[in-house]
Amino acid sequence: MSDPSSSRSLTAYAALREAIMENALKPGTKLPEEDLGLHFGVSRTLIRAAIARLATEGLVDVGKTKSATVAQPSREEAEEAFEVRRMLEREVVRLVAGRWDESKHRTLLAQIEQERVASESGDHKLSVRLGAEFHILLAEMTGNTLLRRYVFEILGRTTLIIAVHGRPHPQDDSLAEHIALVEALRSGDTATADRLVDAHIAAVESRALPAAPPPEPEALADILTRFSRP
Template sequence: MSLSTKADGAYLALRRAIVEHALKPGTKLPEDKLAEQFGISRTLVRAALARLAADGLIDIGNKRTAAVARPSLEEARAVFEVRRCLEAEVVRLVIAKWKPSMGTALEAHVREERAAAAERQATASIRLAGEFHIKLAEMAANPILQRYLDEVATRCSLILAVHGRPHSSECAISEHRDLIKALRGGDSNKAVALMQAHLNGIEERALLPALANDEEELAVILAPYAGAAGSGS
């Protein structure tokens, strides 16, 4: 595995751990422990952390100490304002470019969400709920829009970890299915309205008083993610 691939693997593993709420807001990310966990140099760890900081997922202090970010309520509201604008345009573009294969792919994704919910896989449910929106952005076939939506959706997951109540997989699945139906029907106004209502519901769940976070050993949390990164999965 090349050095760049190892750095990418560490970045993706840490990103996923944050998205799935395994790494909670405020968790310290010491370079030496991460280097040992992923089997890479501290230089490569710094590169991965810099990318996460650019994504708004971690904060790096004056002494280069990194920690999972804790977005404020003001920042959270701003993120959701941007997300509503982006996702409305995603819906319009997807309808304009609609193909039956898109519906098939989205329905397959919702089945994954349903399976994760049935097996009570909370972390997978959180990740899959966000990936549904990223998949829609891919279908819009606008790389710039996709990049911004990816970043905003990921930051919303972090916001939920700071301020929200537990993820409601049933709400997400039902609302995603309704949205697919509107997309398939080519009803742009209805699809945009459903998306806005869906995002408003997510925001309502997100912008609640901060929850207490239990501290857990960093190595224990990251072990499965580091293993996946090392195997290239």
């Protein structure tokens, strides 16, 4: 018999994660345990457990003397996350290519269609989340539970990074990249699939982390002060 309180705790975790992934809960938003407990009808202990799980996934920052907040990853943390994601997803593609069948093709095309509908309806946040779920589906198809877990966590982090550092953009490029990857897998062209997933993650990173603006030129007086010291 399932524990109702545990089920509500899982509901709280899933709702908070989805709200963060869709950028409804903005980076830096406070997550007070008491308010969340009242909303979800669970104890603060269970809310604390849900928040701890989100913190493990890099979606929430937990301080010792203040409420948890939605994480605000730095640019350096973002670059590290995408570096790990590229490595994981190349392995995902290699494993899926070796276990390919037509049911996988139908499942992935159905996911891409949902992403396309969300994009064309102008629901950018939903489209981004569905795009992330495409990669989670791929990871599930490897049959490797641990790899799926790592991909699930890194997708959460990079989706949050897009919310922090990126700008809204049409999903047409991402959709086309997903379709090309699926067709390469279907044709058994593992080398092309590996190249495509690497290029796709690099493109997502470039959209999420636009080039940093050049630093403001130093004021003339400040420059001369440095060179005028005895």
